[in-house]
Amino acid sequence: MKKKATSDLNRLSVEQFAVTEKLPVAVVLDNIRSGHNTGSFFRTCDSFAVRRLVLCGITATPPDREIHKTALGAELTVAWSHCPSTVEALEELRGEGYLIVAVEQVEGAVMLGRMEWERGRRYALVFGNEVSGVGQQAIDLCDLALEIPQAGTKHSLNVAVAGGAVLWDIFSAMTL
Numbered sequence: 001m002k003k004k005a006t007s008d009l010n011r012l013s014v015e016q017f018a019v020t021e022k023l024p025v026a027v028v029l030d031n032i033r034s035g036h037n038t039g040s041f042f043r044t045c046d047s048f049a050v051r052r053l054v055l056c057g058i059t060a061t062p063p064d065r066e067i068h069k070t071a072l073g074a075e076l077t078v079a080w081s082h083c084p085s086t087v088e089a090l091e092e093l094r095g096e097g098y099l100i101v102a103v104e105q106v107e108g109a110v111m112l113g114r115m116e117w118e119r120g121r122r123y124a125l126v127f128g129n130e131v132s133g134v135g136q137q138a139i140d141l142c143d144l145a146l147e148i149p150q151a152g153t154k155h156s157l158n159v160a161v162a163g164g165a166v167l168w169d170i171f172s173a174m175t176l
Contacts, residue, residue: 017077022051023171026093026124030086030134031057032159035066037130039075040160042067046074048171053078054093054124056086086138090124094141098124102142103166104134105155109147112166117173125166127159 012020027050032038038060045053055061061082062068062075083089090100101123117123126142128134139145148157148165157165 014077017046017049020049022049023174024120024122025050025167025170026052026054026098026122027163027167028054028086028089028093028124028126029056029059030126030138031129031132032059032127033130035060035064036070037158037160038064039067039070039072041127041163042071042074042078042080044160044164044167045078046071048167050078050167053080054089055080055082056089057084086126086135087141090126090138090141093124096122098122099144100124100126100142102126102128102134102139102145103148103162104128104139104145105147106139106145109145112146112148112169115146115169117170119174123170125163125170127163130159 027041027045029038029041032041032055038055041053044050059082060067062080067075083092094100099121103125125146126134126138128138146166148162150157
């Protein structure tokens with residue numbers, strides 16, 4: 001086995017990425033404290049060709065040094081917007097036909113791996129603050145919740161790691 005060179009990866013140019021078909025997913029960040037986590041979401045959204053990233057409340061926005069450090073330029077390729085309120089963002093997304101999904105440990109949540117993603121359906125995935133999670137007002141607007149099964153003692157993943165797990169699951173269900 002030999003490690004691939006960057007030239008072997010068939011990477012899209014910024015211009016090609018701009019016009020490529022996107023996954024019908026909006027990622028909503030509910031008051032994320034760390035610019036590094038936000039930057040990681042930019043990079044993951046670029047990797048899985050997510051349609052848009054909505055940064056809400058205190059979540060940092062580009063240009064930002066911490067975001068750039070982990071995004072590695074993906075903040076220039078992923079469509080993003082900022083909304084002062086997560087509730088306002090979710091109401092707008094619902095009006096655009098998105099199914100609103102909280103990624104949170106709540107009663108009645110569907111376990112990741114058991115979620116049946118429908119090809120072509122629009123999903124807005126809401127990820128919450130590193131300490132308090134998705135705010136209750138946002139949860140109240142969600143159509144369903146998704147929980148990542150865990151076996152350790154913490155039952156808590158870094159929000160950007162959780163984003164990678166969920167986005168891989170939906171990407172693989174809709175594209176592979």
